[in-house]
Amino acid sequence: MTDAPAQHQLDTVEAAQATPDQEMPFAELGLKPDEYQRIVDLLGRRPTAAELAMYSVMWSEHCSYKSSKIHLKQFGEKTTDAMKERLMVGMGENAGVVDIGDGWAVTFKVESHNHPSYVEPYQGAATGVGGIVRDILAMGARPVAGMDELRFGRLDHPDTARVVHGVVGGVGGYGNSLGLPNIGGGSVFDASYQGNPLVNALCVGVMKHEDIHLASAEGVGNKVVLFGARTGGDGIGGASILASETFEDGVPAKRPSVQVGDPFMEKVLIECCLELFRADVVQGIQDLGAAGISCATSELASNGSGGMHVWLDDVLLRDPTLNAGEILMSESQERMMAVVTPDKLDAFMAIAAKWDVESAVVGEVNDSGRLTIDHHGERIVDVDPRTVAHEGPTYDRPFARPSWMDGLQADAFAGSLPESGAELGSAVVALMSSPNFADRSWITDQYDRYVQGNTALARPDTVGVVRVDEATGRGVAIATRSNDRYTKLDPYAGAQQSVVAAYRAVAVAGAVPTAITDGLNFGSPEDPDAMWQFVEAIRGLADACAELEVPVTGGNVSLYNGTGEPGRIDSSINPTAIVGMLGILDTVERATPSGWRKGGQLLYLLGATGADLDGSRFAELSGHLGGRPPAVDFAAEKVLAEVMVSASRDGLIDAAREVGEGGLAAALAQGALRYGVGARVVLDEVCERDGVTPAQALFSETQGRVLVALPRDEETRLVAMLEARGVPAIRLGVTEDADDPALEVQDQFSLPLTELRAAWAEPLRAHFG
Numbered sequence: 001m002t003d004a005p006a007q008h009q010l011d012t013v014e015a016a017q018a019t020p021d022q023e024m025p026f027a028e029l030g031l032k033p034d035e036y037q038r039i040v041d042l043l044g045r046r047p048t049a050a051e052l053a054m055y056s057v058m059w060s061e062h063c064s065y066k067s068s069k070i071h072l073k074q075f076g077e078k079t080t081d082a083m084k085e086r087l088m089v090g091m092g093e094n095a096g097v098v099d100i101g102d103g104w105a106v107t108f109k110v111e112s113h114n115h116p117s118y119v120e121p122y123q124g125a126a127t128g129v130g131g132i133v134r135d136i137l138a139m140g141a142r143p144v145a146g147m148d149e150l151r152f153g154r155l156d157h158p159d160t161a162r163v164v165h166g167v168v169g170g171v172g173g174y175g176n177s178l179g180l181p182n183i184g185g186g187s188v189f190d191a192s193y194q195g196n197p198l199v200n201a202l203c204v205g206v207m208k209h210e211d212i213h214l215a216s217a218e219g220v221g222n223k224v225v226l227f228g229a230r231t232g233g234d235g236i237g238g239a240s241i242l243a244s245e246t247f248e249d250g251v252p253a254k255r256p257s258v259q260v261g262d263p264f265m266e267k268v269l270i271e272c273c274l275e276l277f278r279a280d281v282v283q284g285i286q287d288l289g290a291a292g293i294s295c296a297t298s299e300l301a302s303n304g305s306g307g308m309h310v311w312l313d314d315v316l317l318r319d320p321t322l323n324a325g326e327i328l329m330s331e332s333q334e335r336m337m338a339v340v341t342p343d344k345l346d347a348f349m350a351i352a353a354k355w356d357v358e359s360a361v362v363g364e365v366n367d368s369g370r371l372t373i374d375h376h377g378e379r380i381v382d383v384d385p386r387t388v389a390h391e392g393p394t395y396d397r398p399f400a401r402p403s404w405m406d407g408l409q410a411d412a413f414a415g416s417l418p419e420s421g422a423e424l425g426s427a428v429v430a431l432m433s434s435p436n437f438a439d440r441s442w443i444t445d446q447y448d449r450y451v452q453g454n455t456a457l458a459r460p461d462t463v464g465v466v467r468v469d470e471a472t473g474r475g476v477a478i479a480t481r482s483n484d485r486y487t488k489l490d491p492y493a494g495a496q497q498s499v500v501a502a503y504r505a506v507a508v509a510g511a512v513p514t515a516i517t518d519g520l521n522f523g524s525p526e527d528p529d530a531m532w533q534f535v536e537a538i539r540g541l542a543d544a545c546a547e548l549e550v551p552v553t554g555g556n557v558s559l560y561n562g563t564g565e566p567g568r569i570d571s572s573i574n575p576t577a578i579v580g581m582l583g584i585l586d587t588v589e590r591a592t593p594s595g596w597r598k599g600g601q602l603l604y605l606l607g608a609t610g611a612d613l614d615g616s617r618f619a620e621l622s623g624h625l626g627g628r629p630p631a632v633d634f635a636a637e638k639v640l641a642e643v644m645v646s647a648s649r650d651g652l653i654d655a656a657r658e659v660g661e662g663g664l665a666a667a668l669a670q671g672a673l674r675y676g677v678g679a680r681v682v683l684d685e686v687c688e689r690d691g692v693t694p695a696q697a698l699f700s701e702t703q704g705r706v707l708v709a710l711p712r713d714e715e716t717r718l719v720a721m722l723e724a725r726g727v728p729a730i731r732l733g734v735t736e737d738a739d740d741p742a743l744e745v746q747d748q749f750s751l752p753l754t755e756l757r758a759a760w761a762e763p764l765r766a767h768f769g
Contacts, residue, residue, distance in 0.1 A: 010324065010375060010376060010378045010380060011048045011049040011050065011380065012048060012378045012379055012380055013045075013048055013379045013380065013381070013382045014378075014379070015048070016043075016045050016046050016047065016048045016051075017045050019046070020045060020046055021046075022046060024036070024046060024047065024049070024052050025052075026039075026052060026056065029052065029053070029056035029057075030056055030060055031052075031055070031056050031059065035059060035393055038393065039051075039052070039055050042383075042384070042387050043382075043383065048380050048381065049323075049324070049325050049380075050324045050325050050328055050373065050375070050380040050381050051380070051381050051382075051383060052325075053294065053324075053325035053326075053328050053329050054291075054294040054298065054328055054329075054381065054383070054388055055383075055388060055392075057290075057291040057294055057295075057329050058291055058294055058295060058298060058388045058389060058392065059392040059393060060291075061525070061559055061560065062290055062558075063290055063291050063295065064392040064393065065557055066392055066393045066394055066395050067395050067397050067525035067531070067559060068520075068525070068534070068538075068557045068559070069394060070394055070395075070396055071534070071535050071538045071539075072091075072538065072557070074538055074539065074542040075091065075538075075541075075542050075545070075551075075552040076090075076091065077542075078542045078543070078545065078546045079545075079546075079551045079552070080546070080549070082549060083545075083546075083549050083550065083551040084551060086098050086099045086100070086514055086515070087099075087515065087551050087553065088105055088209070088212065089107070089139070089212060089214070089553075090551070090553055090554070091552065091553065091554045092554075093139065093214060093215065093554070094109070094135040094136075094138045094139055094215060094286070094287065095107045095108065095109035095135050095136055095138075095139050095205075095517075095553070095554055096108070096109065096515065096517065096552075096553020096554040097139060097212055097553070098514055098515045098553065098582060099209070100468065100474065100476060100514075100584045101474060101584065101586075102469060102472060102474055103208055103209055104206060104207075104208060104209075104468050104469060104474060105141075105206070105207050105208065105209050105211075105212065106141075106204060106205070106206055106468065106476050106582065107136055107139045107141045107204070107205045107206075107207070108136070108202065108203065108204045108205070108478065108517055108553070108580065108582055109132060109135055109136065109202065109203065109517050109553070109554050109555065109556075109580075110132070110149075110200050110201065110202040110480070110517045110518065110519040110555055110556055110578060110580050111128065111131060111132040111135065111200070111201055111202075111519070111556045112128070112198065112199065112200045112201075112519055112521060112556050112558040113125065113127065113128025113131065113199045113201065114196065114197065114198050114199055114200075114521065114558050114561060115196075115560075116128070116258045116259070117163070117166075117167055117170075117197055117198075117199040118163065118195070118196065118197050119258050120166070120258040121162065121163045121164075121165070121166025121167045121169075121170060121197075122166040122167070122169050122170040122173070123170060123258050123259065123260050123261060124166075124167070124170065124199065124258055125166065125167040125168075125169075125170030125171045125174075125199045125201075126170035126171070126173060126174035126261040126263070127170075127174075127235075127258075127259040127260070127261040127333050128170075128171075128199050128201045129146060129148075129170070129171055129174040129175050129178075129180075129201050129203075129261075130174055130261045130263065130266050130333050130334065131201075131287070131289045131290075131333070132146075132201045132202065132203040133146070133178065133180065133203050133266065133270070134266070134269075134287035134288075134289065134334075134336065135203070135287055135289070136203045136204070136205035137205065137269075137270055137273050137274075137287065137336075138213065138215065138285050138286060138287045138336070139205060139207070139212060139213060139214075140207050140211040140212050140213035140277050140285075141205025141206055141207040141211070142205055142206055142207065142270070142274055143178070143180055143203050143204070143205045143270065144180075144181075144204055144205060144206050144452060144454060144466055144468075145180065145181050145182075145183045145203070145204045145454075145455070145464060145466045145478070146175050146180050146181070146182045146183070146201065146202065146203050146204070147182065147183060147184045147185040147201075147202040147203075147204075147464060147478060147480055147580070148171050148182065148185040148199065148200065148201050148202065149185050149186050149187075149198070149200040149202075149480050149482065149519065149578045150167060150168075150171075150185070150186070150187040150188070150197070150198065150199055150200075150443075151187070151188050151190065151193040151197055151198035151484070151521075151573070151576060152164055152167075152187065152188070152189050152190075152193055152197050153189065153190070153191060153193050153194030153195070153197065154189060154190070154191045154194060154435075155189045155435040155763065155764075155767055156767070157191075157194055159194070160189070160194075160767075161767060161768055163197050164768055165768065167197065167199055168443050168446055169446070171199075171201070171447065172446040172447045172448075173263070174261055174263045174266075175263075175447060175448070176447065176448045176451075177263035177264060177267065178263050178266060178267050178270070179267065179448075179451050179452060180203075180451070180452075181447075181448055181449050181450055181451050181452055181454075181455050181458065181466070182444075182447035182448065182449055182458075182459075183449055183455055183457070183458040183459070183464030183465070183466060183478070184458060184459050184461075184462075184463060184464035184478065184479070184480065185202070185459070185480050186440075186480060186481075186482075187440060187443060188436055188484065189435040189436060190436075190484070190574060192484075192570065192572070192573045192574045193573050193574075195563040196561040196562065196563060196573050198521050198558075198561070198573070198576060200480075200519040200521065200556070200578050202478070202480060202517065202519075202580050204466065204476065204478060204582075206468045211277060213277065213282060213284070213285050214284060214303070215284060215285065215286040215299055215300055215303055216284045216300065216303040216304050216339075217284055217300040217301050217303065217304035217306070217308055217339045217365045218283065218284065218304045218305060218306070218339070218365065219283060219339070219341060219365055220306060220365055220366055220367050221341075221342060221364065221365065221366075222283055222339050222340060222341050222342070222364065222365040223339070223340045223341075223342060223345055223361050223363070223364055223365075224297070224300070224308060224310065224337065224338075224339055224340075224361065224362055224363030224364060224365065225337065225338045225339075225340050225345075225348065225359055225360065225361055225362070226288075226293070226315060226316070226335065226336075226337050226359065226360055226362045227269075227272075227335070227336055227337075227338065227352050227357055227358065227359035227360070228265070228269050228288075228334045228335040228336050228357060228358070228359075229262060229265050229269075229318075229332055229333060229334040229335055229358075230316045230317055230318035230332070230358065231292070231293070231315055231316065231317050231318060231319075231322070231327060231330050231332050231335070232317070232318035232319045232322075232330060232332045233318075233319045233321075233322055233326060233330060233332075234258070234259050234260045234330070234331065234332055234333075235258065235259035235260075235292070235330060235331025235332060235333075236326050236329050236330055236331065259331045259332065259333050260332075260333065261333045261334070262333065262334055265333075265334040266333070266334045268355050268356065268357060269334055269336065269355075269357060271355060272351065272352060272354075272355035272357045273285075273336065275351050275354075275355070276338070276348060276351050276352075279347060279348075279351060280344075281340060281344040281347045281348045281351070282338050282339070282340065282348070283338075283339045283340060283341055284300060284303075284304070284338070284339035285336060285337070285338045285339070286299060286300050286336070286337050286338075287335075287336050287337075288331075288332075288335040288336065288337060289331065290331060291329060291331070292328065292329055292330045292331050292332065292335075293310075293312075293315070293327065293328050293329075293330070293337075294328045294329055294388070295389070296337040297310055297337070297363065297371060297373070297385070298371055298383075298385045298388040298389040299385075299389045299390075300337065300339065301365075301371045301385035301389075302385040302386045302388070302389040302390050303389075304365065306365055306366055306367040306368065306369065307365070307366045307367060307368035307369045307370045307371060307372070307385070308363055308364070308365055308366065308371050308372075308385070309363055309364050309366055309368070309371075309372045309373075309374075310362055310363035310371070310372070310373045310374070310381075311362060311363065311373070311374045311375070312324055312327050312328075312362070312373060312374065312375040312380075313374075313375060313376060313377075314360045314361065314362050315327055315360065315362055316358050316360050318332065324373075324375045324380050327375075328373070328381075339365060345361070369384065370382060370383065370384060370385070371383050371384070371385040371388065395525070397525045397526065397528075397531045398528050398531065399528050399529075399531035399532040399534075399535050400528045400529070400532055401532055402528075402529040402532065402533075402567075402569070403567070404568075404569045408488075408489065408569065408625075408626055409489060409490070409626070409627060409628055410626075411624075411626030411627060412614050412626060412627035412628070413613045413614050413616070413619045413624055413626065413627055415619065415622050415624060417693065417695035417696070417699075418695050419693075419695070421745075421747065421748035421749045422749065424694060424695060424698065424745065424748050424749055425745075425748070425749030425750075425751055427618070427621075427665075427695070427698075427699070428665045428669060428698070428743070428749070428751060428756075429751065429755075429756060429759050430621055431617060431618060431621065431662055431665055431666060431669075431699070432665075432666070432669050432756060432759060432760045433759040433760055433762060433763055434617065434620070434621060434763075435763060436617060436620070436661075437617065437662055437666060437760070438760060438761070438762070438763035438764050439757075439760045439761040439763075439764065439765075440459065440460070440764065441460070441761070442764040442765050442768055442769075443764070444459040444460065447459075454466050454467040454468075454470075454475075455467075456475060456588035456589075456591050457477070457509065457588075457591050457593060457594075460594075460595075460670075460674060461509075461593055461594045461595070461674070462479070462505055462508075462509075462594045462657055462658065463477050463478065463479045463505050463506055463508070463509040463511075463591075463594070464477065464478045464479070465477045465478075465509060465511070465585065465588050465591040466478075466588070467588045472586075472587065473586075473587035473588050473589055474584075474585065474586060474587065474588075475585045475587070475588035475591075476511065476582055476583065476584055476585065477506045477509045477510070477511035477582075477583040477584075477585060477591065478506070478580060478581065478582055478583070479501075479502045479505035479506045479509075479580070479581050479583075480502065480578055480579065480580045480581075481498050481501040481502040481505060481578070481579050481581070482498045482576050482577055482578040482579060483497050483498055483501065483615075483629070483660075483661065484573075484574035484575065484576045485574065485615045485620070485625055486498075486615050486629035486630075487533070487537060487574065487575045487576065487577055488574045488575060488615075488625065489614065489615050489625070489626070489627060489628055489629050490536075490628055490629055491532070491533040491534075491536035491537040491540065491575055491577075492536040492537065492539055492540035492543075493540060493628070493629050493631075493632065494537070494540070494575070494577070494629055495536070495537040495538075495539075495540035495541045495544070495577045496540040496541070496543065496544040496632045497629055497630070497632060497703060498541075498577050498578070498579045499516065499540075499541060499544035499545060499548065499550075499579050499581075500544060500548070500632055500634070500637045500703060500704075501579075501658065501660055501703070502516065502579040502580070502581035503548055503550065503581055503637060503641060504637060504640065504641060504644075504658050504660075504703075504704070504706070505581065505658055506581050506582070506583030507583065507640070507641035507642075507644045507645050508592065508594075508644050508656045508657065508658050508706055509583070509585075509591050509592050509594075509648070509656075510585060510590050510591050510592045510644070510645060510648025510649065511583025511584055511585045511591070511645070512583055512584045512585075512645055513548065513550055513581055513582075513583045513641060514550060514582050514583055514584050515550055515551050515552075515553050515581075515582050516545065516550055516551070516552055516553065516579050516580060516581050516582070517552070517553055517554055517555045517579075517580040517582075518541060518552060518555035518556075518577060518578060518579055518580070519555055519556045519558070519576075519577075519578035519580070520534065520537065520538070520555065520556065520557045520558065520576075520577055520578075521558045521561055521573065521575075521576040521577075521578070522534040522537070522557075522558070522559055522561060522572065522573070522575050522576070523559070523560070523561055523562035523571060523572025523573060523575075524559065524560050524562050524566065524571075524572065525559050525560075526566075527562065527566040527567070527571060527572065528566075529566065529567060529571060529572075530559075530562060530566075530571065530572045530575075533572075533575040534559070534575070537575055537577045540577075541577060541579070544632070544634070547634040548634060548637070548638065550581070561573045586649070590648050590649055590651070591648070592644075592648045592653060592654075592655060592656050593654075593655050593674070594655065594656065594657040594670070594671065594674060595655055595657070595670070595671045595672070595673070595674020595675050595677075596654065596655040596671055596672075596674070596675065596677050596679075596709040596735045597654065597655070597675045597677060598654075598677060598735065598737055599677055599678070599734070599735050599736045599737030599738070600712070600734065600735065600736075600737070601654060601655075601709045601710060601711060601712070601734065601735045602709070602710050602711075602712055602715055602731060602733075602734055603679060603681060603707065603708070603709055603731070603732045603733045603734060603735060604707070604708050604710065604718070604729050604730065604731055604732060605659070605664065605686065605705065605706075605707055605729065605730050605732050606640065606643070606705060606706045606707075606708065606722065606727055606728070606729050607636070607640065607659070607702070607704045607705030607706065607727070607728055608689075608690055608702065608704075608705075608728045609664070609686055609690045609692055609696070609697055609700055609702050609705065610630070610690065610692070610696075610700060610702040611692055611696045611700055612629075612630040612700045612701050612702045612703075613627075613696070613699065613700060613701070614626065614627025614628050614629065614630075615627060615628075615629050615701070616661075616662075616663065616699060616700070616701045617661050617662045617663075617666070617699075617701070618662075618663065618699035630701055630702050630703050631703075632703065633703070633704055636704045636727075637703075637704055639725050639726065639727060640704055640706065640727060642725070643721060643722065643725055643727055644656065644706060646721065647708070647718060647721065650717075651714075652710055652714045652717055652718045652721070653708045653709065653710045653714070653718070654709050654710060654711065655671065655674075655708070655709040656706055656707065656708040656709070657670065657671055657706070657707055658705070658706055658707075659702075659705035659706060659707055660701060660703065660705075661701060662699070662701070663698055663699045663700050663701050663702075664697060664698050664699075664700075664705075664707065665698040665699055667707045668681065668707065668743055669743055669756060669760075671707060671709070672735075672741070672743050672753055672756075673753060673756065673757055673760065676741060676753060676757075677735050677736070677737050677741055678735065678736040678737070678738060678741030678742045678743055678744070678753055679733060679734070679735050679736060679743055679744070680733045680734055680736055680744040680746060681732040681733030681744070681745055681746065682732065682733055682745075682746045682747075683697045683698070683732075683745060683746075683748070685730050685731075686730055686732070689728075689730065694745075694748060698745075707732075709735055715731075733746075740752055740754070741753045743756060
């Protein structure tokens with residue numbers, strides 16, 4: 001066989017037909033031999049270098065979901081017509097769209113940018129934010145808020161600071177420059193993420209119903225316009241295999257594999273796109289992210305009913321040395337592709353010029369049913385776009401319950417529990433100063449949470465709330481949740497717990513839970529253990545959504561998050577199924593904050609408490625992870641959510657927070673620390689009614705519980721509502737606004753908030769400055 005074509009010579013379709021035995025570097029681009037053979041069979045010849053570039057990236061796990069899509073079908077199969085009532089756009093588009101009433105729609109989605117954020121944390125995280133913002137923009141919406149769920153290695157590991165500083169700086173630097181408020185999220189430190197940090201970014205956008213845009217190329221003769229930043233060599237990664245091993249003078253020796261973002265370019269692009277939408281000059285639109293032009297052209301053409309012809313010569317380049325494969329695969333940021341009718345092309349170009357956004361016509365829609373691409377007057381791509389974008393390989397990977405699961409689940413927490421009041425108080429301080437409960441303001445203070453002026457709640461409140469309609473106050477609440485320890489112990493039950501935790505959280509804020517997006521971060525699909533975790537988690541998510549009657553609108557899958565030898569308990573990250581729940585508020589003025597602002601209010605605990613310490617944050621204090629997660633009671637969760645929404649709407653409560661990770665101890669401490677107002681509580685009634693010890697009452701993570709603060713004159717109405725709905729409730733105590741406020745558990749301990757805050761604030765600032 002002859003060698004692969006030199007890249008200074010175009011590898012044309014004609015040349016490919018004439019040289020069927022020519023070796024191509026498919027393995028270097030991540031394709032398996034059978035996948036390469038499938039491409040040959042589809043084309044009836046070997047692929048050109050440019051076609052190979054397109055197929056390799058579009059058939060990658062990241063773009064094709066080839067190991068996950070057969071399991072993701074459950075989300076659609078288990079979605080009823082009733083669940084679709086408010087769903088305007090579902091899975092398959094850039095992002096889902098939900099009708100929130102009064103003619104308004106909200107689009108939201110979570111995306112991961114994990115591996116780039118380990119290689120180059122700042123740019124990896126920054127471009128992750130930029131990418132999800134463009135997904136939302138491509139739906140026709142104005143991006144109005146962001147959130148992020150971050151996972152790092154051990155707090156005290158020498159490499160963690162590098163990743164944390166870069167990721168937090170990238171998230172804040174890009175979002176702040178866009179003028180996009182970051183209204184919530186979370187972060188976890190755990191050894192399982194040491195070599196695989198997770199950066200999952202969520203964006204929310206708003207629009208009127210009539211403003212929805214989709215990614216589709218329709219209409220013979222319509223023009224394909226590439227606009228935004230110029231195309232450079234960043235983010236290509238494996239495509240550089242298609243370039244020469246040695247370069248002539250003046251040609252870069254290596255293309256960077258991590259994209260480089262420019263938030264100021266993106267801000268201009270956002271305003272430009274929104275004006276293009278208002279002017280009604282866009283027929284279809286797609287953002288350019290992973291796989292760049294390869295993805296945008298093939299997806300637009302595949303979603304349409306015809307075909308598309310593209311000429312690469314008019315692509316505006318930042319680096320003139322790029323070859324055809326690199327132009328197609330470049331992941332340069334801040335770029336969009338639009339389909340425009342000829343009669344509106346001049347208006348489109350004029351608006352782009354007004355915003356100083358460079359644009360070029362690079363193609364045309366036709367009725368060929370093919371995607372053809374020319375470079376220097378030669379045909380280098382001639383494919384069926386559906387085979388590139390939507391009909392790639394599908395794998396039913398082997399999966400099996402890991403051999404170590406029985407031992408993990410049998411290892412229930414049996415550690416000693418604090419007994420004396422002093423021991424209980426010390427345990428509360430230890431919990432609140434542990435890496436996963438310590439004050440996150442070092443992170444969140446780097447984010448602008450209130451820019452745009454529509455943020456009603458943001459960190460350190462547990463849910464983000466943003467106003468959509470200034471006239472009526474209508475808005476949405478968004479909560480992200482994932483209990484990765486529970487999901488390690490039982491992927492099915494743990495994923496369900498993440499759904500109900502997010503569901504409960506938005507309801508506690510006063511919003512009606514309506515829809516979810518999910519970010520699924522797991523180990524290698526080629527490891528049967530990790531694949532089993534993934535399959536079980538999807539099943540748990542889908543079943544939980546069906547039980548709670550909330551649809552999945554879309555999301556993201558990130559696999560290969562593991563560095564260990566397959567088959568070991570520590571081969572992969574803790575399975576991380578991040579759930580972003582959207583809730584609707586008639587008015588954000590009724591949104592319930594998560595901490596009490598004044599003394600003299602009553603504190604009630606809603607829900608029953610069991611001895612649920614397996615997988616808990618208290619167990620984590622002693623390094624233990626084993627047993628089974630708490631049980632899920634969907635019926636009780638639905639009733640509790642309805643009660644919380646009603647209580648908020650009717651003005652019965654002034655503050656509330658879900659009792660979840662860290663148990664009642666964490667809820668009391670965080671509620672008091674939120675505004676520096678203390679509390680005095682009594683545990684006797686909880687212990688007697690539920691048969692638990694004071695330590696179990698404080699640290700158990702039994703689900704389906706909420707801590708609420710209410711004015712004394714609303715007690716009768718609230719209790720009547722709870723009794724009518726059958727929700728267990730106990731009056732725990734009162735809030736206290738003293739000169740020296742404290743968290744006091746009567747007959748046990750009293751912790752001055754100044755001391756508790758000092759211990760709580762120390763860990764992150766000590767490690768990261």
